[in-house]
Amino acid sequence: MAATKNGEARNRVDGYQKVTGQAKYAGEWQPPGLLHGVVLNSTIAKGKILHIETEKALQLDGVLQVFTHENRPPLAHYDKSYQDLDAPPGTPFRPLFDNKILFNMQPIALVVAESLELARYAASLVTVNYEKKQHEVDFEKQLQHAFIPKDYKAVAPPEPWGSPAEAYHDAKHRLSATYTHPSQHHHPMEPHASTVLWEENGRITVYDKIQGALNSQKYLMGVFGLAQEDVRVLSPFVGGAFGSGLRPQYQLFLATMAALELRCSVRVVLSRPQMFSFGHRPKTHQRFSLAASEDGQLQAMIQEVYGETSRFEDYSENVISWPLVLYNCANASLSYKLVGLDVYTPLDMRAPGGASGIFALECAMDELAYQVGMNPLDFRLKNYAEKDQFEDKPFSSKELRECFRQGAEKFGWKNRPNQPRTMQEGHELIGWGLANGAWEANQKPAHAKAVLAVDGKLTVSSATADIGTGTYTIMSQVAAETMGLELEQVTFKLGDSSLPKAPLEGGSATASSVGSAVREACRQLGKKLLELAQEVDGSPLKDIPFWEVEMEAGQLRLKKDPTKAMALTDILHQNQKDSLAATIDSQPSEEQDNYAIYSHSAVFVEVRVDEALGTVRVSRMVNAIAGGRILNPKTAKSQILGGMVWGVGMALEEESVMDTHYGRFINHDLAGYHIPVNADLQELDVIFVEEEDDIVNPIGAKGLGEVGNVAVAPAIVNAIFHATGKRFRDLPVTVDKILENDEV
Ligand code: MOS
Numbered sequence: 001m002a003a004t005k006n007g008e009a010r011n012r013v014d015g016y017q018k019v020t021g022q023a024k025y026a027g028e029w030q031p032p033g034l035l036h037g038v039v040l041n042s043t044i045a046k047g048k049i050l051h052i053e054t055e056k057a058l059q060l061d062g063v064l065q066v067f068t069h070e071n072r073p074p075l076a077h078y079d080k081s082y083q084d085l086d087a088p089p090g091t092p093f094r095p096l097f098d099n100k101i102l103f104n105m106q107p108i109a110l111v112v113a114e115s116l117e118l119a120r121y122a123a124s125l126v127t128v129n130y131e132k133k134q135h136e137v138d139f140e141k142q143l144q145h146a147f148i149p150k151d152y153k154a155v156a157p158p159e160p161w162g163s164p165a166e167a168y169h170d171a172k173h174r175l176s177a178t179y180t181h182p183s184q185h186h187h188p189m190e191p192h193a194s195t196v197l198w199e200e201n202g203r204i205t206v207y208d209k210i211q212g213a214l215n216s217q218k219y220l221m222g223v224f225g226l227a228q229e230d231v232r233v234l235s236p237f238v239g240g241a242f243g244s245g246l247r248p249q250y251q252l253f254l255a256t257m258a259a260l261e262l263r264c265s266v267r268v269v270l271s272r273p274q275m276f277s278f279g280h281r282p283k284t285h286q287r288f289s290l291a292a293s294e295d296g297q298l299q300a301m302i303q304e305v306y307g308e309t310s311r312f313e314d315y316s317e318n319v320i321s322w323p324l325v326l327y328n329c330a331n332a333s334l335s336y337k338l339v340g341l342d343v344y345t346p347l348d349m350r351a352p353g354g355a356s357g358i359f360a361l362e363c364a365m366d367e368l369a370y371q372v373g374m375n376p377l378d379f380r381l382k383n384y385a386e387k388d389q390f391e392d393k394p395f396s397s398k399e400l401r402e403c404f405r406q407g408a409e410k411f412g413w414k415n416r417p418n419q420p421r422t423m424q425e426g427h428e429l430i431g432w433g434l435a436n437g438a439w440e441a442n443q444k445p446a447h448a449k450a451v452l453a454v455d456g457k458l459t460v461s462s463a464t465a466d467i468g469t470g471t472y473t474i475m476s477q478v479a480a481e482t483m484g485l486e487l488e489q490v491t492f493k494l495g496d497s498s499l500p501k502a503p504l505e506g507g508s509a510t511a512s513s514v515g516s517a518v519r520e521a522c523r524q525l526g527k528k529l530l531e532l533a534q535e536v537d538g539s540p541l542k543d544i545p546f547w548e549v550e551m552e553a554g555q556l557r558l559k560k561d562p563t564k565a566m567a568l569t570d571i572l573h574q575n576q577k578d579s580l581a582a583t584i585d586s587q588p589s590e591e592q593d594n595y596a597i598y599s600h601s602a603v604f605v606e607v608r609v610d611e612a613l614g615t616v617r618v619s620r621m622v623n624a625i626a627g628g629r630i631l632n633p634k635t636a637k638s639q640i641l642g643g644m645v646w647g648v649g650m651a652l653e654e655e656s657v658m659d660t661h662y663g664r665f666i667n668h669d670l671a672g673y674h675i676p677v678n679a680d681l682q683e684l685d686v687i688f689v690e691e692e693d694d695i696v697n698p699i700g701a702k703g704l705g706e707v708g709n710v711a712v713a714p715a716i717v718n719a720i721f722h723a724t725g726k727r728f729r730d731l732p733v734t735v736d737k738i739l740e741n742d743e744v
Helices: 015-019 055-059 116-125 139-145 164-170 213-224 250-262 322-326 354-372 376-382 400-411 471-483 510-535 568-574 590-594 633-652 712-724 735-740
Strands: 035-041 047-053 063-067 107-113 127-132 173-181 193-198 204-208 231-234 266-269 284-292 298-310 332-341 423-425 428-440 446-453 458-461 490-493 549-552 555-558 565-567 579-586 598-610 615-626 681-688
Touching: 035 116, 035 250, 047 107, 055 063, 055 116, 063 116, 063 250, 107 116, 107 250, 139 284, 139 298, 139 332, 164 284, 164 298, 164 332, 173 354, 193 250, 204 213, 204 250, 213 231, 213 250, 250 266, 284 354, 298 322, 298 354, 322 332, 322 354, 322 428, 354 376, 354 428, 354 712, 376 400, 376 428, 400 428, 400 598, 400 615, 400 681, 428 712, 446 471, 446 510, 446 568, 458 471, 458 510, 471 490, 471 510, 510 549, 510 555, 510 568, 510 579, 555 568, 565 568, 598 712, 615 633, 615 712, 615 735, 633 681, 633 712
Parallel strands: 035 266, 204 231, 298 332, 458 490, 615 681
Antiparallel strands: 035 107, 047 127, 063 107, 173 284, 193 204, 193 266, 284 298, 423 428, 428 598, 446 458, 446 579, 549 555, 555 565, 598 615
């Protein structure tokens, strides 16, 4: 059954707790006798530790221990710890494993003391002797040594089809250009933190910043050989993550190790500079060769991608499917290679692979549109993908044309002169650009439990997370709607490893996966309520099958004759029950395998460029989204706005600058790493187009965490071209690049 009616715009159910400071984050728990751990990071990028001198630190009153690779407890399960985690696959870094230094800012010691101040001071007294080796962190220099990853995480490039090289050569219009972007870090407001509450019986309760509490629990069980009942992980509130919490990070290991060894509660919070010491969006270097016929039909698409990885793990992401998801072309070839550097392994960051791939693709498509002499919108419509050519499947739904139509209308695209450098106001050149994007809309298996109490309160739970996305709210709404209750009667619980199993919150899959589980759990509960209702003497619902009843206004009632009804609470009363529960395990339908399931976006941008000052202002943006059914237009809009702000950062500001001499990110604070602030943002408009999809999942929702972001950066860069007539192919387009580039 397709639920196409969009949900209500509601405030966040956890909003009050958040704005009043009652929502506690992982680093804010204060158990009695809490000890504080401060992490010491390496100052070289490669080599080994010869000696760590901890004596001075240990002499201080109140310093309990300095853990290093030399005195850490033996950990039998260290190697197995990441097996079957629901996290990006791989063999991640193991803190304090041995004396080898694999990257700069590697955690090499944990100083534990009675106060944070003391621990920090003590850490400053620890000295380290290294044997340095020559590191290699220069991505461009290492391109020549690129290799094909052994295991592709997402998708291996398909065999080329058609004859891309010939078709390219023979085509009337050709474009060949290289696009790059730097490494970027996630930078959630809440830094990574873990507070480990140690109990006398040896059990631990851990507050961790993580996108899936079950991941951290499994990790700790694996590394420290703990039984499931001995470790509970809680993460009821997460202050942003963007992928940085997909894997347990090193503070979790260090805090837990210290707590178990010292038999005390321990907290470890990473500092902002330390947020540069693990996981980043990898640099990419992408060469696009596109060709079109005289009338603008794509003839060839060749994408060659180089992505950054570490020396100790192959990180790969899906940068390459996008040309054939967004366009159809008879001749195509895609390739993806990795460049290994002495850095920490990259990590999925909001729209991993998509943000990179679509940036380059959509800038290249824009360049080719100008060569053909077509309006960039007409050029995209002419080459619109009617099916997903990458996997050769039809789309389950795709209202991208409607996104283009509504977005263009709202933006006023038809008034745009196609010629660049034709609009000006005062000392600013004005440019209008666009791009389109897509993101996967997956449903993953998820469990949920729904419990109705005799007072009419419904509690639904699932071990998912709310990383600021609105999960608490939309899950409460799905439950309220399914059960015919008011939102205020519903409590949704998440962020607890003891709750029914759910996938981590990532990949824009939570609304779809957990939402479906919540709906099914509530329907299951409805069925059980009907059975109970039928046991009551004189029941108005005797012999009625579930599909003939509905749950509305707190009642279970006959659809065709709503006067035949019983209040849900009465059903429990009359059966002498305090509560009734239903638990389900929801699975994606097999039918989904036959379809390409994506959300889509069309982004229209106005920029104002002051060439004398080199500044770019993004004065207007319209982002039209086809994301299936919208569960809550308010939280949904916030998700898309966040993606748009993020896109401004990617296009104009964000860059983790690698100092190749030291092999370290040099701008490692929020003064040096620029993200958009309010002054960088003006008019932001979000449109949700109607999209019905009864294949994607039972609730028809596609997830919005990433699709709002993917097409923003290229739309901005294309607008800068339209304003100035100059192409910028290396992100971010900063003041210096605008000032430098005077070729028109
Ligand atoms: Mo996201 S990068 O799926 O947390």
